[in-house]
Structures are given as C-alpha cells and as structure tokens.
Amino acid sequence: xxxxxxxxxxxxxxxxxxxxxxxxxxxxxxxxxxxxxxxxxxxxxxxxxxxxxxxxxxxxxxxxxxxxxxxxxxxxxxxxxxxxxxxxxxxxxxxxxxxxxxxxxxxxxxxxxxxxxxxxxxxxxxxxxxxxxxxxxxxxxxxxxxxxxxxxxxxxxxxxxxxxxxxxxxxxxxxxxxxxxxxxxxxxxxxxxxxxxxxxxxxxxxxxxxxxxxxxxxxxxxxxxxxxxxxxxxxxxxxxxxxxxxxxxxxxx
Amino acid sequence: xxxxxxxxxxxxxxxxxxxxxxxxxxxxxxxxxxxxxxxxxxxxxxxxxxxxxxxxxxxxxxxxxxxxxxxxxxxxxxxxxxxxxxxxxxxxxxxxxxxxxxxxxxxxxxxxxxxxxxxxxxxxxxxxxxxxxxxxxxxxxxxxxxxxxxxxxxxxxxxxxxxxxxxxxxxxxxxxxxxxxxxxxxxxxxxxxxxxxxxxxxxxxxxxxxxxxxxxxxxxxxxxxxxxxxxxxxxxxxxxxxxxxxxxxxxxxxxxxxxxxxxxxxxxxxxxxxxxxxxxxxxxxxxxxxxxxxxxxxxxxxx
Numbered sequence: 054x055x056x057x058x059x060x061x062x063x064x065x066x067x068x069x070x071x072x073x074x075x076x077x078x079x080x081x082x083x084x085x086x087x088x089x090x091x092x093x094x095x096x097x098x099x100x101x102x103x104x105x106x107x108x109x110x111x112x113x114x115x116x117x118x119x120x121x122x123x124x125x126x127x128x129x130x131x132x133x134x135x136x137x138x139x140x141x142x143x144x145x146x147x148x149x150x151x152x153x154x155x156x157x158x159x160x161x162x163x164x165x166x167x168x169x170x171x172x173x174x175x176x177x178x179x180x181x182x183x184x185x186x187x188x189x190x191x192x193x194x195x196x197x198x199x200x201x202x203x204x205x206x207x208x209x210x211x212x213x214x215x216x217x218x219x220x221x222x223x224x225x226x227x228x229x230x231x232x233x234x235x236x237x238x239x240x241x242x243x244x245x246x247x248x249x250x251x252x253x254x255x256x257x258x259x260x261x262x263x264x265x266x267x268x269x270x271x272x273x274x275x276x277x278x279x280x281x282x283x284x285x286x287x288x289x290x291x292x293x294x295x296x297x298x299x300x301x302x303x304x305x306x
Numbered sequence: 307x308x309x310x311x312x313x314x315x316x317x318x319x320x321x322x323x324x325x326x327x328x329x330x331x332x333x334x335x336x337x338x339x340x341x342x343x344x345x346x347x348x349x350x351x352x353x354x355x356x357x358x359x360x361x362x363x364x365x366x367x368x369x370x371x372x373x374x375x376x377x378x379x380x381x382x383x384x385x386x387x388x389x390x391x392x393x394x395x396x397x398x399x400x401x402x403x404x405x406x407x408x409x410x411x412x413x414x415x416x417x418x419x420x421x422x423x424x425x426x427x428x429x430x431x432x433x434x435x436x437x438x439x440x441x442x443x444x445x446x447x448x449x450x451x452x453x454x455x456x457x458x459x460x461x462x463x464x465x466x467x468x469x470x471x472x473x474x475x476x477x478x479x480x481x482x483x484x485x486x487x488x489x490x491x492x493x494x495x496x497x498x499x500x501x502x503x504x505x506x507x508x509x510x511x512x513x514x515x516x517x518x519x520x521x522x523x524x525x526x527x528x529x530x531x532x533x534x535x536x537x538x539x540x541x542x543x544x545x546x547x548x549x550x551x552x553x554x555x556x557x558x559x560x561x562x563x564x565x566x567x568x569x570x571x572x573x574x575x576x577x578x579x580x581x582x583x584x585x586x587x588x589x590x591x592x593x594x595x596x597x598x599x600x601x602x603x604x605x606x607x608x609x
Binding site for chain 2: 065067068069071072073074075076078079080083145146147148150174175177178179194200204239240243244246247250251252
C-alpha cells in the first residue's frame with residue numbers, strides 16, 4: 054500500500070506539472086485570440102465607416118468623397134489591419150481565422166467597394182494582399198487574406214453595391230447604375246461556380262441567396278427606370294408634380 | 307436558384323403591369339438607355355434576368371449592347387475566379403485524401419473500442435489489452451500518413467483540423483484509458499504524441515484535442531468501476547476515485563473558454579460523483595479494504 058500511495062502522489066504531481074503547462078498554453082492562446090478579436094472588431098468598425106463614406110457620393114462631389122474614403126481606407130490598413138498583423142505575429146493564420154475573419158471580410162468589402170467606385174473594376178485578391186506585405190515584419194510570415202475570406206467579403210460587397218445602385222438611380226446616374234448591375238451579376242455568376250468547392254460553404258450559401266436578392270433589386274430598379282423612365286426625372290422622390298417640371302431644365306444625364 | 311429566378315420574373319411582370327400610364331410627353335432621347343416607353347407585355351424584357359444563370363454569356367452580351375455601355379471584352383475578373391476555382395478544387399482533393407486516412411483511423415478506433423469493452427466483462431486486464439495494444443501500431447502508421455499528407459502544405463494544419471478532430475479525440479481517450487489500465491497513471495500529452503509517433507513533427511497533437519480526449523476517458527470510468535465491483539474488485543473504486551480527483555483538480559488549473567472542452571470538463575464532475583457513490587456503497591458495507599481510505603479525506607469534499 055505504501056508504495057502505491059507514493060507512486061500515486063508522484064503521478065499526481067507530474068499530472069499537476071503537465072497541466073500547468075497546458076494552462077500556460079491555453080492562457081496564451083486565449084489571450085492572443087482575445088486580442089485578435091478586438092483588432093478584428095476595430096477593422097470592422099472602421100471599414101464600415103469607409104463604406105458609409107463612399108455612400109455619401111453623389112453626382113457633384115464624387116471625387117472629393119472618394120478621396121476621403123480612400124484616405125480613410127488607407128488609415129484602416131495602416132492602423133488596424135497592421136495591428137492585427139502584429140497580434141498574429143506571423144503564426145496561427147488558420148487556427149485563429151474565426152477570430153479575425155469578420156474584420157477581414159469587412160475590410161475586403163470596403164476596399165473592393167472603393168476600388169469599384171473609382172475604376173469600375175474588381176480589386177483582385179493578389180492586389181489586396183500586395184498592400185498587406187509592407188505591414189508585417191519581413192522576418193515573419195506575412196498576413197495574406199485567404200481566398201475564403203476574400204470571397205465572403207465579395208459576397209457582402211454586392212449588398213453595398215445594391216444600395217449604391219438604388220441611390221445612383223434616384224440621383225439620375227442611370228449609366229452608373231447599369232454598370233453596377235452588370236458588375237454585380239458578373240460577381241454573382243462567377244461565385245456560383247466557386248461556392249460548391251469552398252471549405253465550409255454553408256455560410257456562403259446563405260450569402261449567395263442574399264446576393265441574388267440584391268442582384269434582383271438592382272435589376273428591378275434598372276428595369277423600372279428603363280420602362281417607366283419618363284416618370285423618373287432628376288427630382289425623383291418628390292411627390293409634387295411641379296417639381297418634375299421644374300426639374301426638366303436641369304436634365305443632364 | 308430556380309425558384310428565386312421565377313420570383314424575380316414575377317416581380318418583374320407585376321411591377322410592369324400596374325403601369326398603364328406612361329408619360330408620352332417626354333422624348334425618350336433624354337435617356338442614355340434605349341427606352342421602350344410603353345411596353346406593357348412582360349415577354350418583351352426578360353433578358354436581364356437570364357444572365358443570372360450560369361450560362362449567361364450570350365444574354366450578357368445582348369444586355370450590354372442594349373444598355374449602350376462599353377463593348378463587351380473578357381474581363382480579368384473571370385481569370386481570377388478561374389484561379390480560385392482551381393485553388394479550391396485542389397484543397398478539396400487534399401481534403402478527400404485526408405478524409406480517406408481519417409476513415410481508416412476511425413475504423414481502427416472502433417476495433418480498439420470493441421476489444422476494450424471486454425474490461426467490463428471481468429476479463430483480466432493484460433489479456434484484454436493485448437489486442438487493442440496491437441492496434442496502436444496501426445494508428446501510428448495512419449497518423450504518420452496523415453502527417454505526410456498535411457505536411458505537403460505547411461501551415462495549413464488548422465485549415466483541415468476539423469477533419470480529424472473528433473477522431474483524434476477518440477483516439478486520445480482510448481489511448482488514455484489503456485494507459486491508465488496498465489499503469490494507473492494519466493497519459494500525458496507528450497506521451498500521447500509519442501504513442502502516435504508525432505513527436506517532433508509539424509503535425510502535432512492539438513492540446514485541446516488531447517484534453518477533450520482525456521475528458522472522454524473520464525466518462526468511461528464510472529462504468530468500469532461499477533463492473534469491477536460487481537466482479538469482486540472492491541479496491542477499484544478507491545483507486546479510480548483518487549485518480550479522478552487528481553485529474554479533476556488538475557483540470558481546474560486551466561482557464562477554459564466557454565467552448566466544447568469546458569462543457570466536457572463540466573461533465574467530469576458527474577463521473578467523479580458516480581465513482582464516489584460506488585466507493586461509498588462499497589465502503590459502508592465494509593467491503594472495501596480498510597485503512598488507507600482516510601489517506602485523502604479531502605477527496606470527498608470535491609464538487
């Protein structure tokens with residue numbers, strides 16, 4: 054009995070030692086995750102602000118608004134994405150992906166949104182990742198946005214583009230709305246082919262449904278203007294019929 | 307998608323029909339679009355919706371020309387998505403290879419599990435352990451293969467982690483149980499890695515998986531104790547109780563998040579309680595070996 058009890062107490066102390074190690078490991082991991090969640094949240098908040106800024110665009114102030122948005126976006130990159138990069142410290146990109154994925158998706162959304170409004174084209178993943186290189190310490194593995202987060206961000210982008218398109222239509226920029234419509238359809242079509250092979254595609258599948266809704270909203274809006282165009286004149290939104298007549302001289306579509 | 311497509315079409319015809327009063331006084335040249343001002347038949351304009359479908363090249367071309375914007379040119383957009391598709395399909399193939407190995411791991415653990423069930427039927431422990439111990443070599447080989455596959459793409463361990471997580475937790479619980487039956491001590495993380503031949507590999511045993519596996523092992527112990535007592539081993543409850551008490555105390559050193567591991571750990575106290583009850587039943591009837599039960603009076607006080 055005596056030998057057994059001594060061996061059991063020594064095994065219990067080696068158990069304690071081992072668990073102290075596990076505790077350290079878990080503490081570090083959890084702290085890191087917590088910091089990354091915070092960084093990700095900051096990226097989300099500030100990316101949303103960039104998106105709102107882009108929405109302030111109207112016919113007259115386009116350049117000015119976009120410039121500010123791009124400046125804000127650069128600030129998000131330099132301040133908040135770089136903090137995420139620092140917190141990740143070149144490791145655990147996949148392990149902690151869930152912790153930072155929401156922020157990165159929002160950031161992708163903001164960056165592609167700005168780029169589309171500027172050039173009418175899609176900002177590629179490679180181009181985005183190239184801007185992230187300088188953020189990390191050259192000795193560490195740099196943070197690169199993975200395909201999944203990029204695609205999830207793009208899926209959200211269509212929602213913003215829908216809002217933008219509706220806004221542009223009521224502002225009379227029909228051609229721009231048409232362009233948005235085409236762009237969103239292209240993205241939707243391309244994504245239908247990619248989604249089935251994505252890692253856990255459930256998230257993405259719901260996003261695809263929402264995206265189709267957005268595409269259809271834009272299309273319906275374009276359609277309405279197209280068919281009932283005569284009723285949609287510059288001072289749209291006003292119920293007052295005289296405003297329509299007043300608006301005529303300003304037509305410069 | 308089909309039904310959504312149809313919905314869209316209906317919305318279209320609905321929004322078109324209640325429009326019997328187009329304003330003819332405005333010249334359509336005001337718009338950059340080529341308007342069809344009075345169209346009230348839905349069939350005239352379903353084209354835009356067709357390009358939603360995957361085979362939309364034709365209708366998109368017709369739409370762009372209709373909208374009068376810049377001529378259609380194959381955009382670089384498509385190129386990028388083609389790359390993505392290739393990339394994702396490649397990782398899909400890798401995943402399939404991983405799953406194939408994991409399925410073998412799973413069937414091996416089932417074999418082990420089945421042979422270990424014999425401990426509940428009062429066979430002698432060494433005799434029971436003989437068969438499952440032989441399977442450890444198989445597991446080792448399988449994990450080696452898995453490590454090889456995952457090692458092809460360094461840094462992606464946690465991308466595919468979910469594919470072997472539950473199976474590995476089961477593996478740990480079985481190894482831990484066997485180890486405990488043999489030595490009466492807890493299988494440590496490093497020892498578990500050693501048994502699976504993972505020491506020093508990039509493909510390591512995740513600590514949380516290990517801990518969850520240990521919790522699973524603890525779930526096995528009440529049943530073991532009950533059956534051992536039935537078979538006449540009255541000292542077993544005391545040993546198991548001490549072991550579980552130590553293990554529970556060790557787990558309490560961890561700061562757990564509100565996750566699966568936390569839930570499993572919370573379940574451990576019920577295992578401990580059940581074992582304590584068995585111990586109590588045995589003790590109060592004077593069946594347990596006397597003497598050393600006072601050795602750890604604190605044990606009874608554990609939650």
